[in-house]
Amino acid sequence: MNDWRLFGIRIRIHLLFWFVIGLSVVMGLFTEVLSLFIIVCIHEMGHVAVARELGWRVTEVQLLPFGGVATMEEAYATDPLDEIVVALAGPFLNVVMMAFSWGCWTLGLWTEEWARFFLTSNLIIAGFNLLPIWPxxxxxxxxxxxxxxxxxxxxxxxxxxxxxxxxxxxxxxxxxxxxxxxxxxxxxxxxxxxxxxxxxxxxxxxxxxxxxxRSAEEQAVRALTVPPTATVIEVSYLLCRGYTHLVYVKGTGLLPEQQLLHAMLFEKKHDTAVGKLL
The missing domain is CATH 1.10.287 (Helix Hairpins)
Incomplete structure (x- = not known):
């Protein structure tokens, strides 16, 4: 990997990326391959811009021989809708670039062949990225x-x-x-x-x-009912993303999420029954 910094974001470029660039020069396809990676960079910058707008910290962007991946840290406990918005930002820019290529062809700025290549490339990159496969x-x-x-x-x-x-x-x-x-x-x-x-x-x-x-005021509250014999780790498995939970322990009382998490993370009471926390 080769590491660079751009606006405080670490850019990691895979060594095979340079191999692909070199191969494209030999095959006379340098302009086409370079255009594809520019499209990928713009796609990833869409994710980065929206993520930063939501207050997420973007740690790095990896450029791979067949695409790119943006890594964010605040993507675990946030609202699922925020994740969807960030994920759609990249393909949205591909649609914008498709419209741009069509406009350039309509105005006579680009040849039909180049506009078709640019439009098709964006369509393929957007379609590939929307496959339901992690990441x-x-x-x-x-x-x-x-x-x-x-x-x-x-x-x-x-x-x-x-x-x-x-x-x-x-x-x-x-x-x-x-x-x-x-x-x-x-x-x-x-x-x-x-x-x-x-x-x-x-x-x-x-x-x-x-x-x-994360502050409890930032998220909606969801009720969770568990038996008093359920262990701390078993209840932690029931926690949802984007919500703060109020755990009702049957026959015992209410257990705040913060107290449950403190027992799990800092007190190491993984196998302790939640009824004993009250």
Whole structure:
């Protein structure tokens, strides 16, 4: 990887990126390949701009041989709708660029061939990113939608399972049709999803930590009813993204979310019954 800084954001460029650039020069396609990466950069900057507007901290943008990925830190405990808005910002800019290319062709500024290439490239990049596979924009949208109806842990595990199956299906179809470029992308997505699943216990702790430090006034309140014998970790598995919970322990009383999280994160009372916290 090569590291750069732009407006305080770390830009990581994969070594294979330079290989693709070099190959494009040899094949006489440098202008086309450079245009594709400019489109990808604009796409990622759409995510960055909206994320910063929402107060998220963007840590880095990775440029890969077949696209880019923007990494944000405040994306775990926030409102799922915010995640959807950020995810859609990139494809939205692709639509804007498609309209721009059509306008340039209509005004005679671009040739029909170049306008068609630019428009088609944006369409393919937007369509690919909207596939419901993590960490693509479509995968993020799928996970956010699941977070509206399911506890955070169940939503993430379900979305990663679905993403893994879809990536494996993509790999199978690409192998059967002998599409090497699609197969390479599918292998990368499959590896990313397996890695994300293995790292999820750490991600879940970050989710709980974000909920703990986030002000309760920032989010809507959701009631949660549990038996007094339920353990602290079992109840933490029921917490949802974008909500502050008021836990009603049957026959005992109300347990604030902050108290539950403090017991989980700092007191190490994972296996303690919540009834004993009151």
């Amino acid at each position: 693509l924009d479509g995968g993020r949208i799928l996970q956010a939608l699941l977070c509206w109806y399911l506890p955070y842990r169940k939503a993430v595990v379900s979305s990663i399972a679905a993403s893994t199956l879809l990536a494996a299906f993509m790999l199978g179809m690409a192998s059967l049709s002998l599409q090497l470029n699609v197969a390479i992308v599918a292998v990368y997505l499959l590896a990313i999803n397996i890695q994300t699943f293995l790292r999820f216990p750490y991600q879940f702790i970050r989710f709980l930590m974000e909920k703990y430090v």
